Structure formats: C-alpha cells, structure tokens
Amino acid sequence: MPSVCATARCEPFRVRFTSVLHACALMLIAVWASAPLRAAAAASAAAGPLAQPKSLRQVGVPAAATHAAIPTDDAQTPEKIALGQRLFFDARLSADGTVACSTCHDPARAFTDGKAVSTGIGGRVGQRNSPTILNALYNATQFWDGRVTTLEQQAALPIINSIEMGQPNLAAAVVRIAAIPEYQQGFRSAFGSTPDGRNLVRAISAYERTQVAFDSPFDHYIAGERNAIDPAARRGWELFNSSARCNKCHALSDQQRDTTNFTDNDFHNVGVMIVRHDVITLARQSRQLLASGDTAAIDRAAIQTDLSALGRFLVTKKESHIAAFKTPNLRNLLLTAPYFHDGSQATLWDVIDHYNKGAGLKNPYLDEDIVPLALTERDIDDLVAFLASLTSPPYKEAAAVELARQRELAKTTRPQRDTARAFGPKPLRPKPPAAS
Numbered sequence: 056m057p058s059v060c061a062t063a064r065c066e067p068f069r070v071r072f073t074s075v076l077h078a079c080a081l082m083l084i085a086v087w088a089s090a091p092l093r094a095a096a097a098a099s100a101a102a103g104p105l106a107q108p109k110s111l112r113q114v115g116v117p118a119a120a121t122h123a124a125i126p127t128d129d130a131q132t133p134e135k136i137a138l139g140q141r142l143f144f145d146a147r148l149s150a151d152g153t154v155a156c157s158t159c160h161d162p163a164r165a166f167t168d169g170k171a172v173s174t175g176i177g178g179r180v181g182q183r184n185s186p187t188i189l190n191a192l193y194n195a196t197q198f199w200d201g202r203v204t205t206l207e208q209q210a211a212l213p214i215i216n217s218i219e220m221g222q223p224n225l226a227a228a229v230v231r232i233a234a235i236p237e238y239q240q241g242f243r244s245a246f247g248s249t250p251d252g253r254n255l256v257r258a259i260s261a262y263e264r265t266q267v268a269f270d271s272p273f274d275h276y277i278a279g280e281r282n283a284i285d286p287a288a289r290r291g292w293e294l295f296n297s298s299a300r301c302n303k304c305h306a307l308s309d310q311q312r313d314t315t316n317f318t319d320n321d322f323h324n325v326g327v328m329i330v331r332h333d334v335i336t337l338a339r340q341s342r343q344l345l346a347s348g349d350t351a352a353i354d355r356a357a358i359q360t361d362l363s364a365l366g367r368f369l370v371t372k373k374e375s376h377i378a379a380f381k382t383p384n385l386r387n388l389l390l391t392a393p394y395f396h397d398g399s400q401a402t403l404w405d406v407i408d409h410y411n412k413g414a415g416l417k418n419p420y421l422d423e424d425i426v427p428l429a430l431t432e433r434d435i436d437d438l439v440a441f442l443a444s445l446t447s448p449p450y451k452e453a454a455a456v457e458l459a460r461q462r463e464l465a466k467t468t469r470p471q472r473d474t475a476r477a478f479g480p481k482p483l484r485p486k487p488p489a490a491s
C-alpha cells in the first residue's frame with residue numbers, strides 16, 4: 056500500500072504543491088494582500104486528502120453515537136458538507152482576510168496548530184491550546200470549559216472573538232461571504248436560500264461532523280485482533296485501567312471502559328499550572344465581570360484574559376470548578392502536541408510525569424483522583440505505547456516521526472519528573488480559603 060501511494064497518489068499531490076508554490080511567488084510579485092489569491096491557496100488546502108470527509112466504514116466507529124450526533128432537523132447532505140468545507144478553510148470569514156478555522160485547526164496536524172496557545176488575526180496570542188475537531192461531533196460540550204454544547208454554537212464564537220477571526224458580529228461575516236458568487240451558489244444549493252448566519256454555522260458543523268477518526272491499531276485490537284497492538288501497548292492499556300488510574304476520568308465510569316472517546320464528559324482540576332495563578336483573586340474578579348452569564352463574554356474571558364485559568368468556574372461559578380477543565384479525547388495525540396488546555400506540556404512523557412507525581416501541592420481544588428502513582432519508567436513507556444496505538448491510519452507516518460522525536464527529547468528533558476513525589480505518600484490537600 057505505501058508504495059502505491061508514493062507513486063500513483065502522491066504524485067498529483069506533489070504537482071499541486073508545486074503549483075501552489077508558484078502561485079505564492081506570483082502573489083509576492085503582484086499584490087501581496089490579494090484576498091482572491093489567498094482564498095485560492097486556502098481552497099487547495101481544503102482539497103488536500105486529510106481535509107476530506109471521512110468514511111464511516113472504519114473499525115471502531117460508534118454507529119449509534121454517530122447517528123445521535125446528527126441534528127434531526129438538519130440532515131447531512133453533500134451540498135451542505137461541501138459548503139462547510141469551503142468555509143472552514145476560507146480566511147475571508149475573518150475581519151482582515153488572514154485567518155480561517157483551518158489556521159488553528161490544520162488537517163495536517165489532526166486539526167490542531169502545533170502551538171502551545173493559538174494565534175489569531177494580527178498575530179494576537181490567546182490563552183488556550185487548540186483542540187482537535189476530529190470526533191468533536193461526539194463531544195457532550197465544546198471548548199475546554201464546555202461553555203457551549205453544540206458545534207453550531209461553537210462555530211459562531213471564534214468568528215466574533217476579537218483576537219481570533221475578529222469580526223464585530225456574525226452578520227459582518229455573512230455580508231463578506233454573501234458578496235462572493237460561489238457562496239451565493241453554495242448556500243442556494245445547500246439550503247435553498249441566500250447566505251445567513253444560521254446556515255453559515257450549520258454548514259461548517261455539517262463538515263465537522265464528517266471528521267470521524269477511528270480505525271487505529273487499538274480499535275482493531277478491541278475488535279478482536281490480538282496482535283494489532285504490541286505487548287507494551289497492551290500492558291499500557293491495563294495500567295491505564297488500574298494502577299495508573301487514567302480510567303477514573305478517561306472512561307465513562309469506574310466500571311465502564313470507554314474505548315471510543317476516552318472521556319467521562321466531565322470537568323476536573325488535574326493541577327495544570329494552577330500554582331502560577333492567584334485563582335482566588337481571579338475568581339472574585341470574574342464574578343463581577345461575568346455577572347451577565349453571556350457566552351460571548353465568557354468566550355472573551357477564556358481566550359483573552361488571565362481569567363482563562365479558572366476553567367469551568369467561568370461557566371458554572373461553582374468553587375469546586377475552579378481550574379477544572381474538560382476531560383479530552385485521547386486519540387491521535389501524537390499529532391496534537393503540546394498538551395493540556397494551555398499547551399504547557401511538550402511530550403506524552405511530560406504529561407504522564409505530571410500525573411505520576413500526583414501534581415498539585417498548594418492546590419485546594421485538585422481532583423481527589425489525582426494522587427502519586429508510583430509508576431516506573433517502564434510503566435510510563437508502556438502507557439505512551441498505548442496512547443500511540445490510538446493513531447488513525449492517515450496519521451500513521453507522521454505519528455511515528457513524532458513519537459521518535461518525543462522519545463529522543465524525553466531521554467534528556469523530563470521537566471515534570473519527580474520520582475520522590477511519585478513514590479511518596481499522598482500529600483495533604485490544603486483547605487480552600489474561606490469564601491469572602
């Protein structure tokens with residue numbers, strides 16, 4: 056198979072790549088900021104093999120959950136999906152024509168951006184790490200703090216966030232799109248109407264719902280092919296569900312293993328960088344700022360301010376939710392580094408070192424399930440082997456390269472490793488400060 060791809064499939068792709076380079080050179084000579092040419096480059100990214108709607112015939116696709124993820128009043132049609140795909144890759148949706156959804160959700164990186172935190176228009180840097188949109192159709196809530204539930208509600212927010220795509224409101228984005236003949240045509244064939252905000256986010260969501268990623272070696276293992284994953288990964292999977300305690304959150308319940316999305320759909324404080332912030336003061340400030348409970352206000356706080364560190368608290372105002380974040384899916388992690396809501400960990404070894412030491416001295420809100428784990432180096436390697444087995448076929452080669460890179464880095468750099476704490480007693484959790 057790989058050799059077939061190298062000749063027959065990749066050759067036309069290389070030709071297309073050269074012509075894109077050619078277009079870029081012309082663009083430099085002619086008009087640097089010409090929107091139509093940039094749109095052409097974006098359109099070619101939209102046509103790349105990794106951007107295409109995925110087949111549902113993958114081992115591990117949860118049939119019922121996939122069906123349930125499609126709104127009953129908004130069927131997936133080829134026209135809607137094609138329109139959404141074009142919009143997802145089109146920088147003309149942003150205020151200055153430079154940022155598309157795909158800028159931060161690049162299919163080549165499993166729809167993430169490879170940065171600790173994302174950069175939007177004018178190079179403005181946000182507070183949070185870009186999550187993948189692969190399998191986002193199954194998310195019970197969207198965003199690291201779950202501030203909205205549907206993909207449609209989600210899609211509207213980056214468009215109007217002033218440091219992401221920067222439009223003053225959704226209507227402004229619609230005006231821009233409605234002036235383009237190909238979109239007039241696209242909305243007509245998808246919805247039988249002229250462009251509007253409601254259908255704009257519906258089309259984008261329809262495209263996102265085609266991005267299902269399963270068929271990993273682990274899915275084949277669960278389907279009964281015992282040798283689809285190696286002994287290290289098999290041991291890692293057992294550790295995941297026992298002494299490493301990962302299943303406490305990355306599973307549906309204590310008893311029920313989740314081999315689909317690896318999440319309890321809940322929010323936890325796992326001690327990520329909380330010590331850096333004075334969360335009590337932040338919580339007080341946020342109570343005033345967010346009294347309205349308006350989602351766009353929460354979005355601004357989460358993306359643009361230090362209040363971001365408060366996580367789920369921004370949405371619920373419950374003290375126990377201070378610095379709690381959504382348990383994320385664990386598929387295709389080798390394409391989505393760096394890790395955690397703030398991109399604070401560079402490798403999977405760092406993530407596991409973090410859990411191993413029961414991270415969270417001086418953290419009164421730390422989840423009860425975060426305790427010293429006493430994992431050995433071999434245990435950690437096996438857990439990484441298991442996580443690596445969650446890679447879907449389109450990313451196989453890139454993941455192997457990244458795994459080798461992380462392994463090399465982890466040989467010399469383990470900033471989170473703290474063996475004394477990992478093998479020590481559970482530290483006392485400080486009491487939350489008295490409420491004022």
Ligand code: HEC
Pocket residue numbers: 143154155156157158159160173174175176181183184185186187188191194196197198199200206209210211213214218219220259357358
């Ligand atoms: C400037 C970078 C940037 C742009 C542009 C952007 N996103 Fe995101 N996206 C992010 C970040 C960062 C988050 C997480 C923010 C948070 O949790 O507060 C996110 C979250 C999401 C999520 C939630 C996934 C999950 O697991 O919770 C989806 C879905 C998504 N984006 C889709 C889109 C779509 C659709 C567009 C275009 C309309 C878009 N994004 C534009 C950076 C970006």
Ligand code: HEC
Pocket residue numbers: 295299300301302303304305322323324325327380381382383384385388391393394395396397406407410422424425438
């Ligand atoms: C108490 C619940 C809990 C436990 C136990 C737990 N996790 Fe997590 N996991 C989370 C939450 C919540 C996040 C997001 C935290 C954040 O970003 O602040 C997360 C994030 C991650 C990430 C980063 C994913 C990404 O996209 O950035 C990885 C990898 C991960 N966990 C693996 C593990 C492994 C392996 C174990 C067992 C050693 C484990 N988790 C145990 C709840 C948990």
